[in-house]
Amino acid sequence: MKITRIEVTNFRLLKNFSINLENNLSLVIGKNNSGKTSLLSALEKLINNSERNKISFDDFNVELREKLTNIISKKDDIPIESEYEPLGVQLKLFIEYENHDDLGEVSQLIMSLDPDDKNIILGFDYRINHTDLCAMQQEFERDKDKYDCDPILFLAENQQKHFGGVIKKSYLSTDHSVFTNLTKEKISLDEVISFRSVSAKRNVTNKENDKTLSGQTAKIYKKTEESDQQKEAVELFKKTLRTTDKSLSDIYQSMFARLLKNVEMFGGLSAADTSIKIASTLQHRELLDGNTTVMYRHDAHELPEHFNGLGYMNLISMIFEIDLLMTSFRRAATERPAALNLLFIEEPEAHTHPQMQYVFIKNIKSLLKEGQKREDGLSINLQTMISTHSSHIVAESDFDDIKFLKRANGCVNAKSLKHLKREYGEKEKENATEPSHFRFLKQYLTLNRAELFFADKAVLVEGDTERILLPAIMRKLDQENPGLTPLLSQNVSIVEVGAHSQIFEKFINFIGIKALILTDFDTGYTIPDTDNCGAVKTNAQGDVIYTTKKCPPKDKLADHTSNNALTFYHGKQRRDLKFFLDLKTEEKILLKSEDTWKNHVDGNLFTAYQTEENGYCGRSFEDAFFSINKEFLGKDPKRFPSLVAKHFNAYVSENCSAFELAEKGVDKKTSLAIEILLNSESKANSDFSNWITPHYIQEGLEWLRN
Numbered sequence: 001m002k003i004t005r006i007e008v009t010n011f012r013l014l015k016n017f018s019i020n021l022e023n024n025l026s027l028v029i030g031k032n033n034s035g036k037t038s039l040l041s042a043l044e045k046l047i048n049n050s051e052r053n054k055i056s057f058d059d060f061n062v063e064l065r066e067k068l069t070n071i072i073s074k075k076d077d078i079p080i081e082s083e084y085e086p087l088g089v090q091l092k093l094f095i096e097y098e099n100h101d102d103l104g105e106v107s108q109l110i111m112s113l114d115p116d117d118k119n120i121i122l123g124f125d126y127r128i129n130h131t132d133l134c135a136m137q138q139e140f141e142r143d144k145d146k147y148d149c150d151p152i153l154f155l156a157e158n159q160q161k162h163f164g165g166v167i168k169k170s171y172l173s174t175d176h177s178v179f180t181n182l183t184k185e186k187i188s189l190d191e192v193i194s195f196r197s198v199s200a201k202r203n204v205t206n207k208e209n210d211k212t213l214s215g216q217t218a219k220i221y222k223k224t225e226e227s228d229q230q231k232e233a234v235e236l237f238k239k240t241l242r243t244t245d246k247s248l249s250d251i252y253q254s255m256f257a258r259l260l261k262n263v264e265m266f267g268g269l270s271a272a273d274t275s276i277k278i279a280s281t282l283q284h285r286e287l288l289d290g291n292t293t294v295m296y297r298h299d300a301h302e303l304p305e306h307f308n309g310l311g312y313m314n315l316i317s318m319i320f321e322i323d324l325l326m327t328s329f330r331r332a333a334t335e336r337p338a339a340l341n342l343l344f345i346e347e348p349e350a351h352t353h354p355q356m357q358y359v360f361i362k363n364i365k366s367l368l369k370e371g372q373k374r375e376d377g378l379s380i381n382l383q384t385m386i387s388t389h390s391s392h393i394v395a396e397s398d399f400d401d402i403k404f405l406k407r408a409n410g411c412v413n414a415k416s417l418k419h420l421k422r423e424y425g426e427k428e429k430e431n432a433t434e435p436s437h438f439r440f441l442k443q444y445l446t447l448n449r450a451e452l453f454f455a456d457k458a459v460l461v462e463g464d465t466e467r468i469l470l471p472a473i474m475r476k477l478d479q480e481n482p483g484l485t486p487l488l489s490q491n492v493s494i495v496e497v498g499a500h501s502q503i504f505e506k507f508i509n510f511i512g513i514k515a516l517i518l519t520d521f522d523t524g525y526t527i528p529d530t531d532n533c534g535a536v537k538t539n540a541q542g543d544v545i546y547t548t549k550k551c552p553p554k555d556k557l558a559d560h561t562s563n564n565a566l567t568f569y570h571g572k573q574r575r576d577l578k579f580f581l582d583l584k585t586e587e588k589i590l591l592k593s594e595d596t597w598k599n600h601v602d603g604n605l606f607t608a609y610q611t612e613e614n615g616y617c618g619r620s621f622e623d624a625f626f627s628i629n630k631e632f633l634g635k636d637p638k639r640f641p642s643l644v645a646k647h648f649n650a651y652v653s654e655n656c657s658a659f660e661l662a663e664k665g666v667d668k669k670t671s672l673a674i675e676i677l678l679n680s681e682s683k684a685n686s687d688f689s690n691w692i693t694p695h696y697i698q699e700g701l702e703w704l705r706n
Contacts, residue, residue, distance in 0.1 A: 001101045001339055003383055005094040010061040011046075012038040019403055019414035021383055025365060027397050028387040028414075030405030031454050031491070035412035036387040039405075040197055040344050046091040046124035047195045049166040055089060055126050057156045062410065064088070065152075068159075071133065072140045072151040081130045088127025088163060092171070093193070095120040095340065105191040105339040111172040111180065122193070123169035123179065128162055136162040194338035196325040198318060200347035252278040262367055263319050315352055315360065318345075319367070326371030329380050337380040343368070349390035357392040391450035399442045404453060406512055415510065423506045437503045444497075445507075452507075455493035457514045457704055460501045465621055466518055466697075467496045468673035472680070476688045477701055487705045502568040505605075509592045514604045516704045518697060520620045521610045522563040523577065524548040525555070552659045553581060553610065553617045569597045569607050580609070581617070585699050608700030620662055622672070624694040626651065627658035632679070632691040639679055642671035 003021050008014040013035040019028070028036055045055050057065070067087060070076040078084070097103065097118050103110070109120050128136070139162075140147070140154045147153040168189060172178035182189065253260070256278050322345070329341045348364075349357045364386070372379045388394065394402065400418040424438035445452065452458055461467050471488070478486040497504060501517045508515045529537045529547040537545040551558050560574040561567065569590055572579050591603035610618040618624030626633070630652065633640065637648040647665030650656040666672055676691065683689035 001095060001097040001106070001381060003093050003340060003342065004096050006039075006043075007090075007092040007094070008039065008042045009090040010064040011042040011059055011089045011091075012061060013407065013410075013412045014038050014042060015061050015063065015411045017412055017414065019405075020416050021385070022401050023383065025368075025384045025386065025398075025401050026403050027394070027401045028385055028403045028405060029389070029394055029453050030412075031407075031456070032389070034405040034407045036405060037200075037346070038412070040199075040346055040387065042089075042091055043195055043342070043344060044197060046089070046126065046166055047193065049124075049126075054160060055163075055166075057152075057159045060089065065155075068155055069151040072137055072155065074137070074141070078130070078133055078137065084130045084133075086125075086127035086129055087133070088125065090127065091124040093122040093124075095122065102339075105336065108187050109170040109180075109182075109192065111170055111178065112174070117173055119173035121171040121173055121176070122189070123167075123171055125167040125169060126163060126165075127167075128164075132162045132164070191336065191338055193340045193342065194329055195342045195344070196328060197344040198321050198325065198346060198348075200350050249277070249279045258370075259320065259323050262323065262370075263316055314350055315356055318348060322367065323371065326368070329382065330371075330374050333374065333376050337374075337378070339381065341380050341382045343382060343384045345384065345386045347388055347390075348386060349388055349393060354390075354392040357390050358396050361386075361393045361396045389454060391454060394450040394453055399445075402453075404511060408512065417510075420506065420510055423510065440500075440503055441507055449493070449495045451493050452495060452513070453511065454491070455513055456491040457516070458493045458495055458508070459516045459518060459700075459704065460495050460497045460504060461518045462498060462520060462621075463496065464670040465673045467494055468670065469676060470494050470518075472677055472688055473693050473697060474701060476686060476693060477698065477705070479686045482685070485705060487701060490705070492704070499563065499565065501565045505569070505592070505597070508605060512604065514704065516606050516608060516700045517565060517569070518608050518621075518700060519563055519565050521553050521561060521566075521580070521618070523553040523555075523558045523561050523619050524550045525557040525559045550619065550663060552619050552623070552657075553577065554612070563609070566607060566609060569605070571596055581612075585703075589703065606700055606703045608696045610694065611696045611699070613695050616658070618662070618694070619659060621694065621697075622662035622666055622669070623659050624696065625676075625691075626661050628692045628694065630658075640672065640675050642666065642668045642675055 002023050005018060005020050008017040011017075013033070017035065017039070019026075019039070028039065030036055041059070045053050045059065049055075060068070064087060067076070071078055095106075097106070097120065099118075106120055109122065111121075112119070136158065139158065140151060144151075144154070147157075165183075167184075168182040168187075169179045170182055170187075180187070260277070322343075325343060329337060329343070331337050345364075348360050352360070364384075368382060368384055372382050374380070386393075400416075402417040404415045404417060406413050406415065420441070421438055424441070459470060461470065471494070474487040474492075478484075478488055499519070499522075501519060504515075525548070526546050527549050529545045531537060539545055548560075548562055549557075553561075558577060560577060561580060562574065566572075566580060567574055567576075570579070570583075586601065587599050588607050589599060589601060589603040590597040590605045590607065591600035592598075592605075593600075597603075597605065610620070610624045613624070613628050616627050618627055633648070633652060635652055637643060637645040640648065643661070644665045644667055647656065647661050651658065651661040651665065677688075679690075680688045681690040
């Protein structure tokens with residue numbers, strides 16, 4: 001039995017929100033303000049609704065707030081009761097069960113008599129009925145002077161009184177107008193679903209008076225005693241309660257052995273580094289409450305918890321808290337666990353460095369799996385959601401677990417990344433091999449560039465030269481345009497993709513980011529291929545084998561481009577060279593329509609390649625750069641050791657072209673990029689004043705900036 005989908009309506013950013021869950025772990029990612037915290041709050045306030053966890057007017061979606069204020073102030077009429085659709089917030093859990101599942105705890109929720117319908121839909125409604133809405137309108141009309149005639153002030157104070165509590169329902173899966181009011185029928189969901197969370201706002205600090213970890217050990221002890229687990233350690237503890245602190249410390253190590261083992265599993269706490277222990281500081285007859293101190297070992301010394309780094313303390317605290325929550329899920333041996341258990345861990349990366357984040361996500365599944373087992377052999381049914389901003393956690397995660405939250409037009413949508421397989425041509429067979437392009441994308445993103453998930457904009461470059469120089473070029477552009485929004489202050493990710501930017505096109509469209517493709521023109525002409533003796537090569541059928549000879553785009557022999565990205569995005573043939581030479585800036589802006597990219601002024605993709613400058617059009621970045629920066633190169637080849645001296649000298653003495661220097665004279669492209677930066681000079685408000693940015697990069701970045 002699993003929760004397959006969660007739907008939220010009218011809660012903060014989640015206007016009409018739906019997210020599919022995986023059977024075990026769902027990794028929820030997205031940029032800031034994309035709805036991750038809203039999702040957690042909706043689950044907490046609707047499933048675990050309590051006096052301390054009430055829904056406030058601020059939790060309402062903006063459009064819902066506007067509807068209510070218009071009705072209260074009589075700008076809008078209340079529909080007649082037969083046509084009224086209750087206003088408010090709603091959460092739905094879509095549950096699927098199998099024939100082998102124990103349905104004892106959910107039997108009262110099954111609405112359908114169809115044996116093939118194995119769906120349960122739980123609803124948590126916080127909505128106002130017609131009578132209460134009318135009463136609320138009348139109350140405001142009567143008392144509006146008290147609220148300065150401001151319906152928002154009135155609603156902020158009185159909304160909870162008129163909305164009442166959360167109503168729990170079980171819906172017929174085929175018709176949601178048919179339901180059982182569980183609240184009215186007094187049917188409890190305690191045995192059906194248990195929801196717990198680990199908030200990102202953890203109380204760990206490394207101040208001297210902070211005892212967060214030590215306090216957690218007392219809570220773990222109490223839960224341990226309540227659940228009848230680790231009885232031997234508990235009994236031994238009670239028998240030796242008033243003995244020395246030394247003997248108690250030994251016992252604590254036995255009691256918390258599993259917990260400490262879990263901490264050690266997350267790495268970084270080795271004998272050469274640090275490890276923790278739980279020591280007794282017993283002073284009164286209370287058990288653990290206030291009488292344990294978490295110590296950590298450093299070399300041969302034992303130091304108090306607040307001496308430890310904040311990252312380690314946060315990680316240890318999180319493991320402690322997860323242990324507490326798993327104990328709560330398991331319940332006592334005399335109780336049955338809930339049929340469904342949902343755990344939400346918010347931003348586990350807080351205060352932790354990248355290596356710790358890698359270790360956390362690699363070990364969390366095994367930690368949770370171990371925590372599902374009870375001493376009586378029963379294993380609880382658990383699903384976990386983890387929200388994160390960390391590209392390091394994403395990089396170590398299963399690609400199929402990822403749920404991407406994207407905010408657009410004031411609403412949030414959730415997409416499962418495994419659905420990208422379909423867009424990349426997945427076969428219908430369950431065990432079909434992944435499409436090669438999808439497999440490449442999946443491996444590349446998880447191993448190298450997971451930060452793309454969190455970017456607003458991206459620049460896809462071909463090689464190291466552009467990747468190294470681009471931050472400097474962006475800074476140069478920002479300094480030359482001080483009145484405009486700086487590119488370097490925007491959330492831009494630079495990704496090296498070689499000549500394969502077309503592989504990323506479905507991904508770019510899927511996550512909806514603005515993307516600039518910086519690529520080379522890659523022009524040439526076709527000639528018969530020859531062997532070392534000059535003889536023309538032929539294939540087995542006797543046909544001549546042709547090869548490409550590189551040349552500048554405006555060379556009279558140039559007849560095609562070998563750049564697959566350009567031909568793909570613009571839907572042109574390789575030999576449509578005139579089309580690419582004549583393309584204007586605004587015609588390079590593309591938007592995906594159905595399965596093809598088409599020119600559109602509001603497009604989210606721009607293809608930038610070499611353009612004509614001073615009567616010359618380069619074939620590559622190096623070619624274009626050399627052609628407009630001859631003065632910058634100077635006369636001394638020692639300033640640019642990555643350039644072959646004889647070709648450098650030939651170029652500056654005008655005995656060879658920029659194209660020839662780019663093709664024959666560049667020894668190491670990465671070194672060339674560094675040498676350009678090393679030879680840069682600052683003047684006035686420009687840090688790179690003595691060289692010129694190629695026009696095609698300039699026009700692409702100007703489009704990206706806006």
